[in-house]
Amino acid sequence: MDSAREQLRIFLLEEEEEDDELFFALVPAALAALQAEKRPLHTSILTGSIKVKEILEGHENWSKAEFRMEPEIFRATARYLSMKSLLCDTRGVDVEEQLGMFMYMISHNASNQDLQNAFQHSGETISRKINEVFHIVPTLAERFVKLPDSTHTHMKIASDPRFWPYFQIQEKEKELKGNYKVIKNARKESGVGWNDSLCMIVAEPAIWDRILQAHPKVKKFRSKPFPLFNQLALLYEGSVAPGDLCFTSTQEISHSSDQNMGMTHEVLSLDGLTNPFSNMGAPETSSTNMAKEAQESSTPNKEKEVDVGKKRKHNQVALVLEDYLEFKKEQAKRAVGKIVEASRHEIDTSISKCIATIESIQELTDEEKAKALGLFRCPLNREIFMNTSIPSVRLIWLKSQIAG
Structure with missing residues (x-):
């Protein structure tokens, strides 16, 4: 225990000397930094x-x-x-x-x-x-x-020959969609059938006359098939986009498809003049x-800016000193902890402990115990005696030292 206290005392003295030396160098440097004139950064005449x-x-x-x-x-x-x-x-x-x-x-x-x-x-x-x-x-x-108006094509684009193939495809798509709607409406009439194999309307001549009166454009399909009807039904009746999202109105729509439909509708529904900047978080004021x-x-007082600059510099120096003190405090705490931890595992080699151990040995006479006390004046003998864990070996060593 005496050695642990001595180590702790020596450590604290060394730390105190290091702190004194450091502050002799740190404090003048900090004062010089505080008193140093601020050098302008932006000095160009071209503001x-x-x-x-x-x-x-x-x-x-x-x-x-x-x-x-x-x-x-x-x-x-x-x-x-x-x-x-x-x-x-x-x-x-x-x-x-x-x-x-x-x-x-x-x-x-x-x-x-x-x-x-x-x-x-x-x-x-x-x-x-x-x-x-x-x-x-x-x-x-x-x-x-x-x-832009999504229902009309700009004249500059529509009159450019480079885009004509696109418009040809677009016109063909409009034609197919119109034919699909004509046949779909005609199939809703009473007494009208549909041949899936031939993709044609099946009806009696009298019913055909009634169909042509209600839907004149269906006349060309009286003897002509329309093989794309089922594919167009998948496209127009129950889908929002081609590919894996295609489904008919009778199929169950998954939750992810609903979300995709909502997102597609939100992006594509420009007819209602939805403002794309409405979610940009414009300020309410x-x-x-x-x-x-x-x-x-943006109109601060110049004197306040100078004061703020000085305070900022003082705060920076104070923060540096504070960080250093925290570091030294933590360092000293760790060092003391190591010394204390080592002292806990260290065997007590004090004279009083050695005397108590000697008195408990029954194999020694009182005369031998009295002679053994003289050995404990040497710290090395005390350490050897207390650190020997085998009692018989300790007794043999003690008797040899007494006899010598």
Whole structure:
């Protein structure tokens, strides 16, 4: 136990000396970092506002390369955003520069660091302004994106010879669908039969006269088969798409097919003018309030920014010191734990323990016990005596030391 206490004392003294040496070097370095003058990062005379103005006033190809817009379209877009209060000029960034940042980013896949170098603003300012433009994209989509009419083909496409084969197939599909509907409606008449082998309508002459009066277009199928009727029934009556999702109206529809039908219907049902941007999570607040909040949040006081920078630097140094103290605390805790754990398994070799062990040995006389006490003045003899686990061997060693 004495050795364990001695090891613990030596360890604590060494740790204290290391801490003193470290703090002699760390504290001056921390003070120097706090007192060091902050060096400006963005020192170019070509600020973001001047850069945007120079691009817009230069050749239009320059604007197309940087912003993917002609200068007049860019200015018209900026005026619209400002007039509708979707974006507002702030103390350091006007609307044109905000739009320029956004267009430069999506045109060149630019990173935040690239935008900092190009427009001479901090990373926090760049991120905030880009997010403000992103937030108004759903509003712009609802105002300007118009869904096409899916029931009519655009004249430019319909008049292009390259697409004629497609329209020929489309016209043939319309013809087949019309013939299928005619035969289907005719089969609903009373007394009308159907020959599955011949794929023809079967009826008496009098019934045929009645069918032709109600459905004149079925006349050509009086003596002509329509072999595609069953296949078209699978396509039009009970399916949403060809392939493994084809099923008739009498078949049981699986749960996964219902989900696929819902998804297909949602994507394809454009006749109802469903807005594809309705799920983009447009903000519920008005554009005016959003612009005011953006303006208020983007006009900080310069003195406050300086104070925030100093506080941030102090906090960083404090965090470093705190992390170091936690590390040293954990390191000392582990070392002490190892010493304590080792002391638990260490055999007690104190003089009092040795005397108690000697007194319990019945094979020794009182004279031999008295002589053995002198051996325990040496720590090595105490360790040998207490660590010998076999009693007979311990007795032989003890008698040899007494006799010697």
